[in-house]
Amino acid sequence: MAEKLIRVLVAKPGLDGHDRGAKVVARALRDAGMEVIYTGLRQTPEQIAAAAVQEDVNVVCLSLLSGAHNHLFPKVVQLLKEKDAGDILVVGGGVIPDADIPYLKENGIAEIFTPGTPTSKAIEFITSHVQ
Numbered sequence: 001m002a003e004k005l006i007r008v009l010v011a012k013p014g015l016d017g018h019d020r021g022a023k024v025v026a027r028a029l030r031d032a033g034m035e036v037i038y039t040g041l042r043q044t045p046e047q048i049a050a051a052a053v054q055e056d057v058n059v060v061c062l063s064l065l066s067g068a069h070n071h072l073f074p075k076v077v078q079l080l081k082e083k084d085a086g087d088i089l090v091v092g093g094g095v096i097p098d099a100d101i102p103y104l105k106e107n108g109i110a111e112i113f114t115p116g117t118p119t120s121k122a123i124e125f126i127t128s129h130v131q
Contacts, residue, residue: 006130007057011039011048013064013072021094021115022063028119029061029126045072049079052088058130061122062109064094070103077108089129091122 010026012019019041030036037055039048052060060080062073073092080088092104093113101112110129113122 006034006059006126007037007055008034008059008061008126009037009039009048009052009055009057010061010063011043011051011076012041013043013045013048013062013076014066014068015042016064016066016068016094017041018065019063021065022061025061025063025093025113025119025122028123032123032127034126045075045079048076049083049085052080053083053085057088059089059091059126062090062092062094064092064096067095069094069096070100073104073109074107081108089126091125093117093122 008029010022012022026036026038039051077090080086089110091111092109096112096114104112111125
């Protein structure tokens, strides 16, 4: 029987209009053998949570540069829990100040990847945390 692929939703919440980083991450995850669904720009937390459930993903990767991460990232986690999908691993990345990382982790974000982090670190984290 073939090994089940890790399914990942890459999402850009809020009004952030820059998606180069998200596309780089999506391509790296795909090249690592994962199934990747990219939602595109300007998604609401509700749209992201609904897509994650509908696509039956193992992981949601949130990418944000606009500074709204302390509001939008935990909102996605909350909505996933409300949809009985709290077992989905949620990670974040983008321009996120080090001072905000503990708050995000306390609110359900498993890991944060800041600019300059090799994509191999995200791949390693995801593969080691998805059963």
